[in-house]
Amino acid sequence: MARITDARVVVSSPGRNYVTLVVETSDGLVGVGDATLNGRELAVASYLRDHLCPLLTGRDPARIEDTWQYLYKGAYWRRGPVTMTAIAAVDVALWDIKGKVAGLPVYQLLGGAARDGVMVYGHADGRDVPELLDRFAEYLDQGYKAVRIQAAVPGLAKTYGVAPRDGLMYEPANSNLPDEGSWESSAYLDFAPSVFEAVRDRFGFGVHLLHDVHHRLTPIEAARLGKDLEPFRPFWIEDATPAEDQSAFRTIRAHTTTPLAVGEVLNSIWDVQTLITERLIDYVRTSVSHTGGISHLRKLYSLAELYGVRSGAHGAGDLSPIAHAAALHLDLAIPNFGIQEYMGHRDPAGEVFRTSYTFDDGHMHPADLPGIGVEFDEAAAGRFPYEPRYLPVNRRLDGTVHDW
Ligand code: KDG
Ligand code: MG
Secondary structure, eight states, rough: OOOOEEEEEEEOOSSSSSSEEEEEETTTTTTEEEOOOOOOOOHHHHHHIIIIHHTTTTSSSOOHHHHHHHHHHHSSOOOOOOHHHHHHHHHHHHHHHHHHHHBBBHHHHHHHHHOEEEEEEEEEEEESSSHHHHHHHHHHHOSSSEEEEEOOOTOSSSTTTSSSSOOOOOSSBBSSOEEEEEEOOOHHHHHHHHHHHHHHHHHHTEEEEEEETOSSSOOHHHHHHHHHHHGGSSEEHHHHHHHOOHHHHHHHHHOOOOEEEEEEOOOOOGGHHHHHTTOOEEEEEOOOOTHHHHHHHHHHHHHHTTTEEEEEOOOTTTOOOHHHHHHHHHHHOOOOOOEEOOOOOTTTTHHHEEOEEETTTTEEEEOSSSBBBBBHHHHHHTTSSSOOBBBEEEETTTTTOOOO
16 A cells, blocks of 8 residues: 655745645655645645644555545644645645546546536736726637626726736735725725626627626625626626625625625635525635635535535636646536636746646636646746735725725
């Protein structure tokens, strides 16, 4: 029987920070998992290095479920982003190893492809509506069938989801103190429907439109937004209210037929139990790397399947290419797939993470290689040392701290 001989954590910053777990076995195989928690990277690195890696050495890498239960129940302290991201990295690394042992891509171990490809959505943003329309057209040219639309709200200095300058990410992570965004729900609510109207006027109804509210509205404000957007038939509105308040969705649901998505900041099946079993949402945004890995997210998706809720996994650029590959394997295999977010990764990330997944006509496919199909170049990672970064915080115009 093979044994785990080494488990180590690599923190690198090829363009942005990523935390990667590398697991080696006595029969010479290597598995990798993503452990990146944007803005809180070192907390997960420590959880792994100081608490989980010492438990992995000597274990049988084939016993994925047993290892998951051992790490989760053995901690006593339940759930939470740090714990569930750390366990996810172990889980994905072990699935990667199991695939390599079997000589099969992970989606084959999960039951095989349940569809031909995984529909992904990209991010179009604009400092004003004309700029958004130009960027939207670029996504259509690339073949995307679904695009998230975010435009700067007039009167607010900075709006979530909009890059402040050409070539910058929309989350301007700051190394000393968090950057500060600004917000006023009244200005946003008056403006948002006009963005959808402009996109539908120019491009019609043959493409899916998505939009992220990023946790900023009260339940009744979110209900109003959902109603106002109904004529433009969004694919979803995401995180309309702060995600941790599951009961808020009862109010939104009672008022609108606009589909609802939530869950990128949630980390376990228990965090979305009410949302799913009361059919309060249409898409669940939990991800492989923040929700306990393939083993746990698969159970969550099975619960969602019973209640007609589909997957719509978080896939922002702060989830590493390993996380994206793992997501594609699960997306391809589950019956209740909805859509997958794909922001892509900018170089020099490609020097560290060698991917083989493909994009064609708005759909992605995981690599048909054994395991997850991402090669992690540890030597290259060493050339990009960790850089401290914070996510932004948000304030209302009167200075009150608001959800970012
Ligand atoms: O790290 C935070 C980002 O992943 C998040 O702000 C992106 O909301 C997001 C999304 O939907 O991609
Ligand atoms: Mg989001």
